[in-house]
Amino acid sequence: xxxxxxxxxxxxxxxxxxxxxxxxxxxxxxxxxxxxxxxxxxxxxxxxxxxxxxxxxxxxxxxxxxxxxxxxxxxxxxxxxxxxxxxxxxxxxxxxxxxxxxxxxxxxxxxxxxxxxxxxxxxxxxxxxxxxxxxxxxxxxxxxxxxxxxxxxxxxxxxxxxxxxxxxxxxxxxxxxxxxxxxxxxxxxxxxxxxxxxxxxxxxxxxxxxxxxxxxxxx
Amino acid sequence: xxxxxxxxxxxxxxxxxxxxxxxxxxxxxxxxxxxxxxxxxxxxxxxxxxxxxxxxxxxxxxxxxxxxxxxxxxxxxxxxxxxxxxxxxxxxxxxxxxxxxxxxxxxxxxxxxxxxxxxxxxxxxxxxxxxxxxxxxxxxxxxxxxxxxxxxxxxxxxxxxxxxxxxxxxxxxxxxxxxxxxxxxxxxxxxxxxxxxxxxxxxxxxxxxxxxxxxxxxx
Numbered sequence: 001x002x003x004x005x006x007x008x009x010x011x012x013x014x015x016x017x018x019x020x021x022x023x024x025x026x027x028x029x030x031x032x033x034x035x036x037x038x039x040x041x042x043x044x045x046x047x048x049x050x051x052x053x054x055x056x057x058x059x060x061x062x063x064x065x066x067x068x069x070x071x072x073x074x075x076x077x078x079x080x081x082x083x084x085x086x087x088x089x090x091x092x093x094x095x096x097x098x099x100x101x102x103x104x105x106x107x108x109x110x111x112x113x114x115x116x117x118x119x120x121x122x123x124x125x126x127x128x129x130x131x132x133x134x135x136x137x138x139x140x141x142x143x144x145x146x147x148x149x150x151x152x153x154x155x156x157x158x159x160x161x162x163x164x165x166x167x168x169x170x171x172x173x174x175x176x177x178x179x180x181x182x183x184x185x186x187x188x189x190x191x192x193x194x195x196x197x198x199x200x201x202x203x204x205x206x207x208x209x210x211x212x213x214x215x216x217x218x219x
Numbered sequence: 220x221x222x223x224x225x226x227x228x229x230x231x232x233x234x235x236x237x238x239x240x241x242x243x244x245x246x247x248x249x250x251x252x253x254x255x256x257x258x259x260x261x262x263x264x265x266x267x268x269x270x271x272x273x274x275x276x277x278x279x280x281x282x283x284x285x286x287x288x289x290x291x292x293x294x295x296x297x298x299x300x301x302x303x304x305x306x307x308x309x310x311x312x313x314x315x316x317x318x319x320x321x322x323x324x325x326x327x328x329x330x331x332x333x334x335x336x337x338x339x340x341x342x343x344x345x346x347x348x349x350x351x352x353x354x355x356x357x358x359x360x361x362x363x364x365x366x367x368x369x370x371x372x373x374x375x376x377x378x379x380x381x382x383x384x385x386x387x388x389x390x391x392x393x394x395x396x397x398x399x400x401x402x403x404x405x406x407x408x409x410x411x412x413x414x415x416x417x418x419x420x421x422x423x424x425x426x427x428x429x430x431x432x433x434x435x436x437x438x
Contacts, residue, residue: 014290024240024243052294071233074239200250
């Protein structure tokens with residue numbers, strides 16, 4: 001039976017949720033590596049709803065992170081609080097602003113951010129069981145917050161401000177080109193810049209495909 | 220300069236819009252084949268909004284097809300009426316219920332369906348310029364409606380009811396396995412079943428990747 005890879009989604013759309021290209025490439029890479037995706041998301045309202053045509057916040061609109069994530073998951077998704085680390089062999093967090101707006105509030109509060117309790121609990125539990133965790137794009141900032149006391153090596157590409165904020169949370173930021181990934185072997189953490197740097201979908205996909213293969217190899 | 224491939228999206232989510240996996244795999248395949256995606260969608264309200272977690276219609280909710288499609292497009296999308304066949308080398312329609320609910324109303328009215336005027340005009344114009352058109356999943360039903368008077372050979376996999384409806388519209392339905400595609404060489408039409416048959420994302424992706432490669436080869 002294939003390895004089970006937890007995938008934490010954060011909505012559906014780069015500006016207020018999970019980055020859709022990153023999420024789908026992650027799911028495809030998991031399947032092509034003979035593993036199975038176990039999708040989950042927090043059952044909370046999004047920070048806000050962004051009109052992706054105009055880039056403007058849709059004032060007064062509300063959407064639920066779990067319900068919107070279900071669009072990417074074709075309905076096959078569970079509340080993150082209902083997923084146990086025991087059933088997973090590894091965990092991955094695609095990016096998109098949702099990772100920094102809905103899974104935690106890093107986009108608003110930077111290094112002082114709070115992480116959704118269910119998401120933090122699952123990340124910590126998988127990590128404490130010695131299973132590998134990967135994060136893509138801006139999502140490594142969440143890992144920096146949850147696991148910062150261990151001084152993890154992570155990348156979000158090369159953005160100086162974000163890298164500085166990650167250092168404040170206790171992470172050692174490593175610069176990384178878009179088509180590559182960074183491995184923290186001791187802590188079993190993998191990260192890749194994806195759309196923090198990617199100029200097109202193929203660039204993002206190459207780094208994510210390598211990340212997923214390395215994650216499954218590490219299980 | 221790379222070939223320009225029009226991509227008509229129909230929202231964002233399998234049950235009320237464009238199938239997200241099919242759309243992203245299409246965009247990635249276009250990029251990896253050295254071509255450029257020109258994304259567009261009709262600027263109209265969706266038929267309805269479906270909660271993808273429960274599968275239920277969200278009564279009273281409204282979403283715009285162009286605005287929701289912009290989530291898949293990361294904002295790089297135009298009203299279908301603003302895209303000219305002159306600027307394209309080929310056209311592709313990913314599937315999802317949106318293709319049969321928003322681009323046309325085949326899901327409601329079957330062979331008597333009406334096609335969105337802007338979508339029909341672009342499909343017809345690209346076709347009349349002798350450029351190839353591809354459609355995935357349920358979207359070939361739309362091609363059958365628009366081009367049925369030419370007796371096109373198309374596939375939606377092997378669903379007898381849908382195949383029968385396509386025949387009523389004038390198409391010759393060809394059965395096709397999920398990882399393959401059907402070419403109507405005379406009319407420069409390509410189709411593949413994708414999630415009409417796919418049991419997982421890798422199956423859908425294989426057929427779509429082959430379809431996109433054949434489409435670009437045919438330009």
